[in-house]
Amino acid sequence: MSSSTRSITHWRELFVSSCSSSITAGVHSVTFQPTPGARNEDRFVVQEWLIDGRRWKFLAVFDGHGGAHTSEYAAANLPQLIEEALRDVVEECQNRSRDTLVSKVKNVLRERIEEFDEEIGNAVKNLCSDPFTLNYLQAVALVNVNKPIFQRAFSGSTLSLALIDEEQENMWLAGLGDSTVVIACEDPDGIGHGEGLLTLHSTCTPKEYLSITMMHPSEEKETIMENGRLLGAVPYTRGLGDYGLKFASEFSTELFFKLPRGQRPQRYRDGIRYYNVTPPYVLNSPSTRFIDLTELRPHKSTLVLYTHGVDAIVNGETPDDQRMKKPDRPYPDVIVGRLVGSKVDDAFAQETLDHSVEVGWMGPDGNRAVELLGNLVAGTSAEMFAKFLEPAEHGQRDDMTILRYELVPRT
Numbered sequence: 001m002s003s004s005t006r007s008i009t010h011w012r013e014l015f016v017s018s019c020s021s022s023i024t025a026g027v028h029s030v031t032f033q034p035t036p037g038a039r040n041e042d043r044f045v046v047q048e049w050l051i052d053g054r055r056w057k058f059l060a061v062f063d064g065h066g067g068a069h070t071s072e073y074a075a076a077n078l079p080q081l082i083e084e085a086l087r088d089v090v091e092e093c094q095n096r097s098r099d100t101l102v103s104k105v106k107n108v109l110r111e112r113i114e115e116f117d118e119e120i121g122n123a124v125k126n127l128c129s130d131p132f133t134l135n136y137l138q139a140v141a142l143v144n145v146n147k148p149i150f151q152r153a154f155s156g157s158t159l160s161l162a163l164i165d166e167e168q169e170n171m172w173l174a175g176l177g178d179s180t181v182v183i184a185c186e187d188p189d190g191i192g193h194g195e196g197l198l199t200l201h202s203t204c205t206p207k208e209y210l211s212i213t214m215m216h217p218s219e220e221k222e223t224i225m226e227n228g229r230l231l232g233a234v235p236y237t238r239g240l241g242d243y244g245l246k247f248a249s250e251f252s253t254e255l256f257f258k259l260p261r262g263q264r265p266q267r268y269r270d271g272i273r274y275y276n277v278t279p280p281y282v283l284n285s286p287s288t289r290f291i292d293l294t295e296l297r298p299h300k301s302t303l304v305l306y307t308h309g310v311d312a313i314v315n316g317e318t319p320d321d322q323r324m325k326k327p328d329r330p331y332p333d334v335i336v337g338r339l340v341g342s343k344v345d346d347a348f349a350q351e352t353l354d355h356s357v358e359v360g361w362m363g364p365d366g367n368r369a370v371e372l373l374g375n376l377v378a379g380t381s382a383e384m385f386a387k388f389l390e391p392a393e394h395g396q397r398d399d400m401t402i403l404r405y406e407l408v409p410r411t
Helices: 008-018 069-092 098-127 136-145 147-154 206-215 218-228 249-254 266-275 308-315 332-338 346-353 368-377 382-389
Strands: 020-024 027-032 042-051 054-065 156-165 170-176 180-186 192-196 287-292 301-306 400-407
Touching: 008 368, 008 382, 027 042, 027 368, 042 069, 042 400, 054 069, 054 301, 054 400, 069 098, 069 147, 069 156, 098 147, 098 156, 098 170, 098 287, 136 147, 156 180, 156 301, 170 180, 180 332, 192 332, 249 266, 301 332, 308 332, 308 368, 308 400, 332 346, 332 368, 368 382, 368 400
Parallel strands: none
Antiparallel strands: 020 027, 027 400, 042 054, 054 156, 156 170, 170 287, 180 192, 180 301, 301 400
């Protein structure tokens, strides 16, 4: 049977079986890399913590690039550091105001993320503070013996996280780079409406652009922002790792470039070699935001975290994507917000995604993150599922990860 004649049920079953998904503590998750033989560099974390008799939820997505070394290391270690610091803050704030708790937790998130990233870089400098003191054989030996340290510093990861204290109606968000946090609320007709709370709709916000302009000479600024991509290789200005863009160029030419060539493409190496003059070009200070859940409780609200691969799907940036690129298409976070309600405006879906969608096609007990991704990819179109799932002819598709959590009204 040809791909064009297979039913939508067949393609949905194939799609679901190709995804890695789970439901943990009420959080529906999915991560997916459809290109045969390609390794998924995204990582995600869903944890529940019992702190001072209250249950807290921690959700995070890490969009790895240049390998999964940084995203995997961050997913394995950063949550514990935040939890340990949070326990101290909660104990300290037992008899203090909510505003104090809100401020201190925001500081914890910012400080632990910055310290965690700085430790990744410091581990390299602790091994060698001046790469020019090593000859070629010494540098190769140092890198080979300490490969994990150099790999997680040279690769990188974006980050979006949500920390939820539901009993006290508190939620904190933090983000680095171009992963997204969305909160969608249903209208009276059951249709979701929302937008990203930490999304950068362009490569840089005005504040970030100003920071880059101030840190770098004007002639470099044009190189940094050329085609909206940092050094022609990185589409954001904040992230974990990426020490080829945070350290002086000699750390790359004399050390990082001794790693296997597959970790970074040649154009990235050339960009560092010729244009890395006044680093850092990537920062590790996260955006943070507090959300008062009492404002969301009257509505049926959904929290969604996702990596850039979802943006690529919606915007028609994937290899062989038949979806037309429309300059007036709403931002991906707006589209995601419209697809998480009890009902979907099908005319909106057709206009923005070029296909119809269906709510509930995985059944009442199905994974809602998988269903959301399936609706974004192809919805009810067997042809678009086939196009998406069959091997791409012109390169690897971006990894895509979604976490979805229903913020249910308290009784």
